[in-house]
Amino acid sequence: MMVKLLRSGRLELVMFFIISSVLPWSILYAIKHTAMPDASTAQLWMIGTIIFALTGVGFGYGVGRRQQSRIDALHLALKQAAQGNLAVRLPEREGYSLGAAYAEFNELAGKLERRLQVMQRQNEMHVLQQAASNEEAVLEERKRLARDLHDTVSQQLFAIHMSASSLPKLLSASPERAGEVMEQLITMSSHAQKQMRGLIAQLRPLELEGRSLEDALERWFPDYCRQNGLQGELDWRVQGNISEAKEHQLFLIVQEAMANVVKHAQATSVTLSLSDTRTGLTMLLQDDGIGFRADQVRPGSYGLSTMQERALQLGGDAAIVSKPGGGTRIRVSLPNYGAEERAEG
Template structure:
């Protein structure tokens, strides 16, 4: 900046000196000073504008890099050539990005390994839980059926003695049978084997998502925009998050349609679920509702994040991002080998 200001001053003085020689005898002294001042301002303004544009381009470049990093693109690097006084800042930015990228890759790898270890360790516990649910299913439904049987057995006698009482018992029977049916469906859903077993995430969603939407009177649309094969850990966590999100749509949203999109960028897998339900205000939702903490926990195990955006009357949007450096890392390892 000092050199630029010095250059603009030298140029202004040169114009003053050489211009004064040619026009000094033809104009008055006051007019000459006005001309000199105008030339000085024009030259200084031109140099200032040029300098400002130069520095603004570098500031814009840094801003773009920070914005990309904030959106999870830790692979971006800024060019250091011609950066001049910005070279140190750009170099530190690139070093920070490299460190963050390596850290995210490490979190991704260790997270996937942890998820798979937990899946293996929990398999026996899952089998025990299914047995417990089966016992609960038998006890609960058995009691409901017994109560229905006892009430139904008393109906013929009640119809003869007290018609109004019989109608009341009939209403109770309808209510109890409806409750038993709901309990049965809930237990069956819990006892059903995980839909992802033996399938890829896309294959599981192609089967599970339309069935789930049909059972709950939802118009579901699934968009798959991922070309590369996902790791088993990512597919496992995404499927659980999608199940949690869809359960929230059914329980809370009162929606008619649900759009599920799974897409990829260069270094991220992005899942979004948009419904057209009632929506909500964040300050009116109890802490832990809508399963956001559970979804964030699942996403954070792989170095990702989850968020929910909603507005009363405008539906709800769930967005989950997971880093995706595994495929690139595998290619690099193959090249080194």
């Protein structure tokens, strides 16, 4: 019986009840035999009533605060777990009120953390296997780009070369016609330059090959901002190591997010920051563009669906916060389940 009471946490409440019942009688007995030995029955009843009332209020307040603090701790732990911090644990003590609930929460959080850790590792392996299986697709894409280069930029350059070759004769024969050809050359060269930038942008995912995410972003991000007339700031605050799968997905997410900034935001500056905590990795991309209202965007547009899919593959999440005239903020979170366990191992 005693063991059952200890495990259920009821013994603590029973002890409080016993103390709150015995203490007033003890105080009244001490007053009757020491301070007021000649007190009448009416006086003792009045003093006893006051003592019982004060003791009851005092113990009730103390027990209430004690219980509320434990409920608050449980609520906070549930809130942290809902936000992805499954490493949180509550103190377990026998005879502790809510101790059984604490123990069940710890067991549930531990099971979820272990399962999500396994799922995350499996998804990381899947991402890497998927990337490896895409080599053939990459080769096909390079062939397509080669055809595009031949059909667009190469032909533009040939036309520019032919026009430039005719300029010396035109300058002597017809200066006005030569001026028109010069304007055509400027237009064609500008168009060829834009086409070349577009084709180069499609090759950017290769920037990560053989480099860490930090090195790739330091190389790619400023160059991409400069090519698109943006003032870019990169803030790298990651202290720990990042798995290869996470680096791969984050780089693709950053590229998708930056492409959206260029296409939709009409921004002049953009800030990219990456930081890690004990429980995960966070990427923030903030621009000073025109922003938008949530009801103006079709579900799945603005690249959010693609970024969410990439984040969800590793147990994370992606969200966009924006308002008209206030720019747009993209936040990607990738949890690191079982980080403490791996560090200890």
